[in-house]
Amino acid sequence: MSVSDLDFALNLTTLEGWTSTMHDFEELLHFNPEGSFIGEVGGEPIGMVCTVNYGEFGFIGNLIVRGMYRGQNFGKTLMEEAMKHLLDSGTKSLLLDGVPEAVSLYEQLGFGRIAKSLRMESIIAGQSSEFVRQMVQEDIDKISVIDTGCFGGHREKFLQMRFLSFPEYCKILEIDEEIQGFIMGSRGTSSTRIGPWVMNNHSPISENLLLALAESGSGSPLKIGVLETNNEALNILRKHGFRETSYSWRMLYGENTEATLSDHLYAICCPARG
Known part of the structure:
Protein backbone atom coordinates (compact mmCIF):
# COMPACT_ATOMS: atom_id res chain seq x y z
CA MET A 1 0.00 0.00 0.00
CA SER A 117 -13.15 -6.85 21.96
CA LEU A 118 -16.19 -4.72 22.69
CA ARG A 119 -17.24 -1.56 20.86
CA MET A 120 -19.12 0.83 23.13
CA GLU A 121 -20.67 4.27 22.82
CA SER A 122 -22.15 6.98 25.03
CA ILE A 123 -22.76 10.70 25.28
CA ILE A 124 -21.70 12.09 28.64
CA ALA A 125 -21.22 15.46 30.23
CA GLY A 126 -17.55 16.29 30.61
CA GLN A 127 -15.95 17.49 33.79
CA SER A 128 -12.55 18.93 34.64
CA SER A 129 -10.44 17.66 37.53
CA GLU A 130 -7.65 19.12 39.60
CA PHE A 131 -5.70 15.92 38.96
CA VAL A 132 -6.05 15.94 35.15
CA ARG A 133 -4.07 18.24 32.88
CA GLN A 134 -3.38 18.62 29.20
CA MET A 135 -0.58 16.47 27.85
CA VAL A 136 2.54 18.32 26.70
CA GLN A 137 5.37 17.22 24.42
CA GLU A 138 7.64 16.56 27.40
CA ASP A 139 5.24 13.84 28.58
CA ILE A 140 5.67 11.62 25.52
CA ASP A 141 8.85 9.87 26.68
CA LYS A 142 7.36 9.22 30.12
CA ILE A 143 4.04 7.86 28.89
CA SER A 144 5.84 5.74 26.28
CA VAL A 145 7.62 3.88 29.08
CA ILE A 146 4.31 3.30 30.86
CA ASP A 147 2.62 2.30 27.62
CA THR A 148 5.29 -0.20 26.60
CA GLY A 149 5.12 -1.89 30.00
CA CYS A 150 1.35 -2.29 29.75
CA PHE A 151 0.88 -2.86 26.02
CA GLY A 152 3.87 -5.15 25.53
CA GLY A 153 5.32 -3.41 22.49
CA HIS A 154 6.76 -0.09 21.41
CA ARG A 155 4.28 2.32 19.84
CA GLU A 156 5.90 5.68 20.57
CA LYS A 157 5.39 6.81 16.97
CA PHE A 158 1.64 6.30 17.27
CA LEU A 159 1.52 8.15 20.59
CA GLN A 160 3.55 11.02 19.17
CA MET A 161 1.40 11.32 16.06
CA ARG A 162 -1.83 11.14 18.04
CA PHE A 163 -0.60 13.90 20.34
CA LEU A 164 0.52 16.14 17.47
CA SER A 165 -2.75 15.64 15.58
CA PHE A 166 -5.23 15.86 18.47
CA PRO A 167 -3.53 17.52 21.46
CA GLU A 168 -6.86 18.73 22.86
CA TYR A 169 -7.90 15.09 23.44
CA CYS A 170 -4.69 14.04 25.19
CA LYS A 171 -4.80 14.13 28.99
CA ILE A 172 -2.57 13.17 31.90
CA LEU A 173 -3.77 11.99 35.34
CA GLU A 174 -1.12 13.11 37.81
CA ILE A 175 -1.01 12.90 41.60
CA ASP A 176 1.90 14.35 43.59
CA GLU A 177 3.80 14.89 40.31
CA GLU A 178 3.56 11.18 39.44
CA ILE A 179 1.75 10.12 36.27
CA GLN A 180 -1.01 7.65 37.14
CA GLY A 181 -2.27 7.24 33.59
CA PHE A 182 -3.11 8.92 30.32
CA ILE A 183 -5.86 9.01 27.74
CA MET A 184 -5.83 10.00 24.08
CA GLY A 185 -8.59 10.56 21.57
CA SER A 186 -9.23 11.57 18.01
CA ARG A 187 -12.01 13.29 16.15
CA GLY A 188 -14.02 11.25 13.66
CA THR A 189 -16.60 12.55 11.23
CA SER A 190 -19.41 12.53 13.79
CA SER A 191 -17.89 11.30 17.04
CA THR A 192 -14.89 11.39 19.34
CA ARG A 193 -12.91 8.15 19.41
CA ILE A 194 -11.19 7.21 22.66
CA GLY A 195 -7.92 5.32 22.71
CA PRO A 196 -5.44 4.50 23.87
CA TRP A 197 -6.30 4.83 27.57
CA VAL A 198 -3.60 3.42 29.83
CA MET A 199 -3.49 3.36 33.62
CA ASN A 200 -0.14 2.87 35.32
CA ASN A 201 -2.10 2.36 38.54
CA HIS A 202 -5.74 1.35 39.06
CA SER A 203 -6.50 4.72 40.58
CA PRO A 204 -9.93 5.29 42.17
CA ILE A 205 -10.12 8.46 40.07
CA SER A 206 -9.25 6.84 36.73
CA GLU A 207 -12.64 7.96 35.43
CA ASN A 208 -11.48 11.58 35.70
CA LEU A 209 -9.50 11.04 32.49
CA LEU A 210 -12.64 9.93 30.67
CA LEU A 211 -14.61 12.90 31.96
CA ALA A 212 -11.87 15.35 30.99
CA LEU A 213 -11.74 13.96 27.46
CA ALA A 214 -15.53 14.13 27.23
CA GLU A 215 -15.34 17.81 28.16
CA SER A 216 -13.02 18.39 25.20
CA GLY A 217 -15.44 16.46 22.99
CA SER A 218 -18.11 19.13 23.57
CA GLY A 219 -21.00 16.70 23.75
CA SER A 220 -20.20 14.58 20.70
CA PRO A 221 -20.78 10.80 20.94
CA LEU A 222 -17.84 8.97 22.50
CA LYS A 223 -16.75 5.66 20.98
CA ILE A 224 -14.36 3.22 22.63
CA GLY A 225 -13.03 -0.32 22.26
CA VAL A 226 -12.20 -2.43 25.31
CA LEU A 227 -11.60 -6.11 25.99
CA GLU A 228 -14.38 -7.90 27.86
CA THR A 229 -11.81 -9.09 30.42
CA ASN A 230 -11.10 -5.57 31.71
CA ASN A 231 -13.58 -5.25 34.56
CA GLU A 232 -12.00 -2.05 35.89
CA ALA A 233 -12.60 -0.24 32.62
CA LEU A 234 -16.04 -1.75 32.03
CA ASN A 235 -17.26 -0.69 35.46
CA ILE A 236 -16.31 2.91 34.67
CA LEU A 237 -17.83 2.83 31.21
CA ARG A 238 -21.12 1.29 32.32
CA LYS A 239 -21.34 3.78 35.17
CA HIS A 240 -21.32 6.52 32.54
CA GLY A 241 -23.91 4.93 30.28
CA PHE A 242 -21.70 3.27 27.69
CA ARG A 243 -23.51 0.51 25.83
CA GLU A 244 -22.17 -2.20 23.58
CA THR A 245 -22.84 -1.54 19.91
CA SER A 246 -20.86 -4.45 18.41
CA TYR A 247 -17.88 -6.66 19.10
CA SER A 248 -14.95 -8.40 17.49
CA TRP A 249 -12.86 -11.31 18.70
CA ARG A 250 -9.31 -10.67 19.88
CA MET A 251 -7.50 -13.60 18.31
CA LEU A 252 -4.00 -15.04 18.60
CA TYR A 253 -1.67 -17.01 16.37
CA GLY A 254 1.55 -18.39 17.84
CA GLU A 255 3.03 -17.83 21.27
CA ASN A 256 0.86 -16.12 23.88
CA THR A 257 3.08 -13.38 25.32
CA GLU A 258 0.08 -11.67 27.00
CA ALA A 259 0.78 -8.62 24.81
CA THR A 260 -2.20 -6.24 24.48
CA LEU A 261 -4.10 -8.13 27.20
CA SER A 262 -3.12 -6.18 30.34
CA ASP A 263 -5.96 -4.89 32.50
CA HIS A 264 -4.04 -1.61 32.64
CA LEU A 265 -5.22 -0.99 29.06
CA TYR A 266 -8.60 0.66 29.60
CA ALA A 267 -9.12 1.18 25.86
CA ILE A 268 -7.62 -0.23 22.70
CA CYS A 269 -5.93 2.23 20.37
CA CYS A 270 -8.01 1.07 17.42
CA PRO A 271 -9.12 -2.28 15.93
CA ALA A 272 -6.38 -2.26 13.29
CA ARG A 273 -3.45 -1.91 15.68
CA GLY A 274 -4.51 -3.15 19.11
Whole structure:
Protein backbone atom coordinates (compact mmCIF):
# COMPACT_ATOMS: atom_id res chain seq x y z
CA MET A 1 0.00 0.00 0.00
CA SER A 2 1.19 3.49 -0.86
CA VAL A 3 -0.18 6.99 -0.40
CA SER A 4 -1.94 6.71 -3.76
CA ASP A 5 -4.02 3.80 -2.38
CA LEU A 6 -5.40 5.65 0.63
CA ASP A 7 -8.61 6.88 -1.00
CA PHE A 8 -9.40 3.29 -1.99
CA ALA A 9 -8.58 2.03 1.51
CA LEU A 10 -10.73 4.63 3.23
CA ASN A 11 -13.63 3.95 0.88
CA LEU A 12 -13.49 0.24 1.75
CA THR A 13 -13.79 0.95 5.47
CA THR A 14 -16.57 3.47 4.88
CA LEU A 15 -18.58 0.87 2.96
CA GLU A 16 -18.16 -1.49 5.92
CA GLY A 17 -19.53 1.14 8.28
CA TRP A 18 -16.24 1.44 10.17
CA THR A 19 -15.08 4.72 11.71
CA SER A 20 -11.61 4.79 10.11
CA THR A 21 -10.25 8.12 8.92
CA MET A 22 -7.62 9.11 6.39
CA HIS A 23 -5.39 10.00 9.32
CA ASP A 24 -5.53 6.39 10.57
CA PHE A 25 -4.06 5.10 7.32
CA GLU A 26 -1.46 7.86 7.19
CA GLU A 27 -0.33 6.80 10.67
CA LEU A 28 -0.10 3.15 9.61
CA LEU A 29 2.05 4.01 6.60
CA HIS A 30 4.26 6.23 8.73
CA PHE A 31 4.75 3.55 11.38
CA ASN A 32 5.38 0.66 8.99
CA PRO A 33 5.60 1.74 5.31
CA GLU A 34 6.08 -1.82 4.03
CA GLY A 35 3.41 -3.45 6.17
CA SER A 36 0.12 -2.86 4.35
CA PHE A 37 -0.99 -4.61 1.18
CA ILE A 38 -3.45 -4.09 -1.67
CA GLY A 39 -4.91 -7.07 -3.53
CA GLU A 40 -5.43 -6.60 -7.27
CA VAL A 41 -7.17 -8.44 -10.09
CA GLY A 42 -6.18 -7.35 -13.57
CA GLY A 43 -4.54 -4.24 -12.13
CA GLU A 44 -7.72 -3.24 -10.30
CA PRO A 45 -7.62 -2.97 -6.48
CA ILE A 46 -10.07 -5.41 -4.88
CA GLY A 47 -9.02 -5.61 -1.23
CA MET A 48 -6.50 -4.76 1.45
CA VAL A 49 -4.91 -5.79 4.72
CA CYS A 50 -2.69 -3.85 7.14
CA THR A 51 -0.05 -4.96 9.64
CA VAL A 52 1.82 -3.36 12.50
CA ASN A 53 5.10 -4.85 13.73
CA TYR A 54 5.65 -4.28 17.45
CA GLY A 55 8.76 -6.44 17.71
CA GLU A 56 7.94 -9.75 19.42
CA PHE A 57 4.38 -9.60 18.14
CA GLY A 58 2.47 -8.13 15.25
CA PHE A 59 -1.09 -6.91 14.77
CA ILE A 60 -3.20 -7.43 11.65
CA GLY A 61 -6.19 -5.30 10.71
CA ASN A 62 -8.33 -3.78 7.97
CA LEU A 63 -8.80 -7.03 6.08
CA ILE A 64 -11.50 -6.13 3.55
CA VAL A 65 -12.34 -7.54 0.13
CA ARG A 66 -14.79 -5.78 -2.16
CA GLY A 67 -18.19 -7.47 -2.13
CA MET A 68 -18.16 -8.83 -5.67
CA TYR A 69 -14.84 -10.59 -5.04
CA ARG A 70 -15.77 -12.30 -1.77
CA GLY A 71 -15.95 -16.06 -1.50
CA GLN A 72 -13.05 -16.50 -3.91
CA ASN A 73 -10.22 -16.89 -1.36
CA PHE A 74 -8.87 -13.37 -1.92
CA GLY A 75 -9.23 -12.63 1.79
CA LYS A 76 -7.27 -15.75 2.67
CA THR A 77 -4.53 -14.81 0.20
CA LEU A 78 -4.24 -11.31 1.68
CA MET A 79 -4.10 -12.76 5.20
CA GLU A 80 -1.39 -15.22 4.24
CA GLU A 81 0.68 -12.37 2.82
CA ALA A 82 0.22 -10.33 6.01
CA MET A 83 1.14 -13.29 8.22
CA LYS A 84 4.23 -14.11 6.16
CA HIS A 85 5.37 -10.49 6.28
CA LEU A 86 5.22 -10.41 10.09
CA LEU A 87 6.53 -13.91 10.77
CA ASP A 88 9.48 -13.45 8.39
CA SER A 89 10.46 -10.39 10.44
CA GLY A 90 10.79 -12.54 13.57
CA THR A 91 7.53 -11.93 15.40
CA LYS A 92 6.60 -14.71 17.84
CA SER A 93 2.88 -14.12 17.74
CA LEU A 94 0.19 -12.42 15.69
CA LEU A 95 -2.93 -10.72 17.03
CA LEU A 96 -6.04 -9.27 15.46
CA ASP A 97 -9.57 -8.10 16.19
CA GLY A 98 -11.80 -10.16 13.93
CA VAL A 99 -15.41 -9.35 13.14
CA PRO A 100 -17.65 -12.40 13.77
CA GLU A 101 -18.22 -12.97 10.05
CA ALA A 102 -14.48 -13.46 9.46
CA VAL A 103 -13.65 -15.60 12.52
CA SER A 104 -13.95 -18.89 10.63
CA LEU A 105 -11.34 -17.70 8.11
CA TYR A 106 -8.94 -16.73 10.88
CA GLU A 107 -9.46 -20.07 12.62
CA GLN A 108 -8.66 -21.89 9.37
CA LEU A 109 -5.37 -19.99 9.33
CA GLY A 110 -4.53 -21.08 12.88
CA PHE A 111 -5.81 -18.21 15.01
CA GLY A 112 -7.63 -18.91 18.27
CA ARG A 113 -10.10 -16.75 20.17
CA ILE A 114 -8.94 -15.00 23.35
CA ALA A 115 -11.68 -12.57 24.33
CA LYS A 116 -14.34 -10.33 22.89
CA SER A 117 -13.15 -6.85 21.96
CA LEU A 118 -16.19 -4.72 22.69
CA ARG A 119 -17.24 -1.56 20.86
CA MET A 120 -19.12 0.83 23.13
CA GLU A 121 -20.67 4.27 22.82
CA SER A 122 -22.15 6.98 25.03
CA ILE A 123 -22.76 10.70 25.28
CA ILE A 124 -21.70 12.09 28.64
CA ALA A 125 -21.22 15.46 30.23
CA GLY A 126 -17.55 16.29 30.61
CA GLN A 127 -15.95 17.49 33.79
CA SER A 128 -12.55 18.93 34.64
CA SER A 129 -10.44 17.66 37.53
CA GLU A 130 -7.65 19.12 39.60
CA PHE A 131 -5.70 15.92 38.96
CA VAL A 132 -6.05 15.94 35.15
CA ARG A 133 -4.07 18.24 32.88
CA GLN A 134 -3.38 18.62 29.20
CA MET A 135 -0.58 16.47 27.85
CA VAL A 136 2.54 18.32 26.70
CA GLN A 137 5.37 17.22 24.42
CA GLU A 138 7.64 16.56 27.40
CA ASP A 139 5.24 13.84 28.58
CA ILE A 140 5.67 11.62 25.52
CA ASP A 141 8.85 9.87 26.68
CA LYS A 142 7.36 9.22 30.12
CA ILE A 143 4.04 7.86 28.89
CA SER A 144 5.84 5.74 26.28
CA VAL A 145 7.62 3.88 29.08
CA ILE A 146 4.31 3.30 30.86
CA ASP A 147 2.62 2.30 27.62
CA THR A 148 5.29 -0.20 26.60
CA GLY A 149 5.12 -1.89 30.00
CA CYS A 150 1.35 -2.29 29.75
CA PHE A 151 0.88 -2.86 26.02
CA GLY A 152 3.87 -5.15 25.53
CA GLY A 153 5.32 -3.41 22.49
CA HIS A 154 6.76 -0.09 21.41
CA ARG A 155 4.28 2.32 19.84
CA GLU A 156 5.90 5.68 20.57
CA LYS A 157 5.39 6.81 16.97
CA PHE A 158 1.64 6.30 17.27
CA LEU A 159 1.52 8.15 20.59
CA GLN A 160 3.55 11.02 19.17
CA MET A 161 1.40 11.32 16.06
CA ARG A 162 -1.83 11.14 18.04
CA PHE A 163 -0.60 13.90 20.34
CA LEU A 164 0.52 16.14 17.47
CA SER A 165 -2.75 15.64 15.58
CA PHE A 166 -5.23 15.86 18.47
CA PRO A 167 -3.53 17.52 21.46
CA GLU A 168 -6.86 18.73 22.86
CA TYR A 169 -7.90 15.09 23.44
CA CYS A 170 -4.69 14.04 25.19
CA LYS A 171 -4.80 14.13 28.99
CA ILE A 172 -2.57 13.17 31.90
CA LEU A 173 -3.77 11.99 35.34
CA GLU A 174 -1.12 13.11 37.81
CA ILE A 175 -1.01 12.90 41.60
CA ASP A 176 1.90 14.35 43.59
CA GLU A 177 3.80 14.89 40.31
CA GLU A 178 3.56 11.18 39.44
CA ILE A 179 1.75 10.12 36.27
CA GLN A 180 -1.01 7.65 37.14
CA GLY A 181 -2.27 7.24 33.59
CA PHE A 182 -3.11 8.92 30.32
CA ILE A 183 -5.86 9.01 27.74
CA MET A 184 -5.83 10.00 24.08
CA GLY A 185 -8.59 10.56 21.57
CA SER A 186 -9.23 11.57 18.01
CA ARG A 187 -12.01 13.29 16.15
CA GLY A 188 -14.02 11.25 13.66
CA THR A 189 -16.60 12.55 11.23
CA SER A 190 -19.41 12.53 13.79
CA SER A 191 -17.89 11.30 17.04
CA THR A 192 -14.89 11.39 19.34
CA ARG A 193 -12.91 8.15 19.41
CA ILE A 194 -11.19 7.21 22.66
CA GLY A 195 -7.92 5.32 22.71
CA PRO A 196 -5.44 4.50 23.87
CA TRP A 197 -6.30 4.83 27.57
CA VAL A 198 -3.60 3.42 29.83
CA MET A 199 -3.49 3.36 33.62
CA ASN A 200 -0.14 2.87 35.32
CA ASN A 201 -2.10 2.36 38.54
CA HIS A 202 -5.74 1.35 39.06
CA SER A 203 -6.50 4.72 40.58
CA PRO A 204 -9.93 5.29 42.17
CA ILE A 205 -10.12 8.46 40.07
CA SER A 206 -9.25 6.84 36.73
CA GLU A 207 -12.64 7.96 35.43
CA ASN A 208 -11.48 11.58 35.70
CA LEU A 209 -9.50 11.04 32.49
CA LEU A 210 -12.64 9.93 30.67
CA LEU A 211 -14.61 12.90 31.96
CA ALA A 212 -11.87 15.35 30.99
CA LEU A 213 -11.74 13.96 27.46
CA ALA A 214 -15.53 14.13 27.23
CA GLU A 215 -15.34 17.81 28.16
CA SER A 216 -13.02 18.39 25.20
CA GLY A 217 -15.44 16.46 22.99
CA SER A 218 -18.11 19.13 23.57
CA GLY A 219 -21.00 16.70 23.75
CA SER A 220 -20.20 14.58 20.70
CA PRO A 221 -20.78 10.80 20.94
CA LEU A 222 -17.84 8.97 22.50
CA LYS A 223 -16.75 5.66 20.98
CA ILE A 224 -14.36 3.22 22.63
CA GLY A 225 -13.03 -0.32 22.26
CA VAL A 226 -12.20 -2.43 25.31
CA LEU A 227 -11.60 -6.11 25.99
CA GLU A 228 -14.38 -7.90 27.86
CA THR A 229 -11.81 -9.09 30.42
CA ASN A 230 -11.10 -5.57 31.71
CA ASN A 231 -13.58 -5.25 34.56
CA GLU A 232 -12.00 -2.05 35.89
CA ALA A 233 -12.60 -0.24 32.62
CA LEU A 234 -16.04 -1.75 32.03
CA ASN A 235 -17.26 -0.69 35.46
CA ILE A 236 -16.31 2.91 34.67
CA LEU A 237 -17.83 2.83 31.21
CA ARG A 238 -21.12 1.29 32.32
CA LYS A 239 -21.34 3.78 35.17
CA HIS A 240 -21.32 6.52 32.54
CA GLY A 241 -23.91 4.93 30.28
CA PHE A 242 -21.70 3.27 27.69
CA ARG A 243 -23.51 0.51 25.83
CA GLU A 244 -22.17 -2.20 23.58
CA THR A 245 -22.84 -1.54 19.91
CA SER A 246 -20.86 -4.45 18.41
CA TYR A 247 -17.88 -6.66 19.10
CA SER A 248 -14.95 -8.40 17.49
CA TRP A 249 -12.86 -11.31 18.70
CA ARG A 250 -9.31 -10.67 19.88
CA MET A 251 -7.50 -13.60 18.31
CA LEU A 252 -4.00 -15.04 18.60
CA TYR A 253 -1.67 -17.01 16.37
CA GLY A 254 1.55 -18.39 17.84
CA GLU A 255 3.03 -17.83 21.27
CA ASN A 256 0.86 -16.12 23.88
CA THR A 257 3.08 -13.38 25.32
CA GLU A 258 0.08 -11.67 27.00
CA ALA A 259 0.78 -8.62 24.81
CA THR A 260 -2.20 -6.24 24.48
CA LEU A 261 -4.10 -8.13 27.20
CA SER A 262 -3.12 -6.18 30.34
CA ASP A 263 -5.96 -4.89 32.50
CA HIS A 264 -4.04 -1.61 32.64
CA LEU A 265 -5.22 -0.99 29.06
CA TYR A 266 -8.60 0.66 29.60
CA ALA A 267 -9.12 1.18 25.86
CA ILE A 268 -7.62 -0.23 22.70
CA CYS A 269 -5.93 2.23 20.37
CA CYS A 270 -8.01 1.07 17.42
CA PRO A 271 -9.12 -2.28 15.93
CA ALA A 272 -6.38 -2.26 13.29
CA ARG A 273 -3.45 -1.91 15.68
CA GLY A 274 -4.51 -3.15 19.11
